[in-house]
Amino acid sequence: MAQTVLVTGAASGIGKACARMLLDQGNEVVALDLKREALAAALPPDNQGRLKLVAGDVSQPADCTAAVAAAVKRFGKLDALIHWAAAHSSKFWTELGADEMNRILAVNVTGSFLMAQAAGRHMQTRKKGAIVLTASGSVLLGATGGPSGQGGPAYVSSKAAITGLVRSLARAMGPDGIRVNAVAPGVTDTPMINSYSAETKAAQGARFPLGRIARPEEMAAVGCYLISDAASFVTGEVLVANGGSNFG
Ligand SMILES: NC(=O)c1ccc[n+]([C@@H]2O[C@H](COP(=O)([O-])OP(=O)(O)OC[C@H]3O[C@@H](n4cnc5c(N)ncnc54)[C@H](O)[C@@H]3O)[C@@H](O)[C@H]2O)c1
Numbered sequence: 254m255a256q257t258v259l260v261t262g263a264a265s266g267i268g269k270a271c272a273r274m275l276l277d278q279g280n281e282v283v284a285l286d287l288k289r290e291a292l293a294a295a296l297p298p299d300n301q302g303r304l305k306l307v308a309g310d311v312s313q314p315a316d317c318t319a320a321v322a323a324a325v326k327r328f329g330k331l332d333a334l335i336h337w338a339a340a341h342s343s344k345f346w347t348e349l350g351a352d353e354m355n356r357i358l359a360v361n362v363t364g365s366f367l368m369a370q371a372a373g374r375h376m377q378t379r380k381k382g383a384i385v386l387t388a389s390g391s392v393l394l395g396a397t398g399g400p401s402g403q404g405g406p407a408y409v410s411s412k413a414a415i416t417g418l419v420r421s422l423a424r425a426m427g428p429d430g431i432r433v434n435a436v437a438p439g440v441t442d443t444p445m446i447n448s449y450s451a452e453t454k455a456a457q458g459a460r461f462p463l464g465r466i467a468r469p470e471e472m473a474a475v476g477c478y479l480i481s482d483a484a485s486f487v488t489g490e491v492l493v494a495n496g497g498s499n500f501g
Pocket residue numbers: 261262263264265266267268285286287288309310311312336337338339340360364387388389390391437438439440441442443444445446
């Protein structure tokens with residue numbers, strides 16, 4: 254069934270693929286990103302008026318509530334939030350300062366909470382809704398950052414926090430008919446991994462039993478599954494989609 258979905262991080266990578274996928278499936282989409290011009294370039298207007306673009310910073314409460322208000326104003330409701338927006342940090346522990354740590358936590362943890370809170374407040378009035386946040390396979394790996402260019406302690410700890418956030422919100426919002434889950438992507442071919450060194454990038458495919466890294470559409474599809482009726486009894490889960498690299 255068609256839904257009204259707020260997709261964050263929609264100017265790039267997985268979020269862009271997700272917004273396009275939802276539009277292709279006939280849904281109404283509010284697409285949010287920090288980068289206004291990149292957002293407009295990523296998602297040209299559809300001729301059926303099912304797309305609304307919103308520039309905003311997910312670490313700012315007013316921007317989160319404005320995005321939900323924009324959905325309600327344009328489409329009359331918000332059925333689901335798929336929150337992909339995040340900031341990356343590959344600083345090694347010896348180089349990581351409080352400023353960088355706090356910036357990453359503000360975007361990735363506080364931003365996830367604020368988006369879920371804004372969406373949840375609206376969904377609570379309708380006694381239904383689905384929220385999907387984004388964790389990361391780097392938590393399972395304990396990625397260190399540094400010369401590899403992979404996520405370091407700021408990024409990894411921010412993504413680990415999503416497990417607790419999902420469980421807490423799923424328990425609190427469940428009685429209002431709101432499901433809360435997360436996707437934990439493995440390495441996915443998006444601009445986020447541009448920070449990887451050539452050596453690290455080349456080594457990634459071999460880590461996965463499937464022998465390659467993910468395409469953004471494969472992660473987008475997991476987010477779309479979690480907001481669908483097919484996942485109607487799934488809540489409080491972090492769905493790891495990493496080509497089997499847990500045991501690889
Ligand atoms: N690509 C990977 O290998 C990988 C692996 C694990 C997890 N993830 C997670 O998947 C999600 C999507 O990542 P991606 O690879 O598509 O990244 P990406 O860098 O391609 O896209 C992230 C988008 O988020 C936006 N953004 C950043 N800060 C923002 C803010 N404060 N407010 C609003 N928008 C903001 C950026 O402008 C960008 O368009 C992220 O949560 C990321 O941590 C990605």
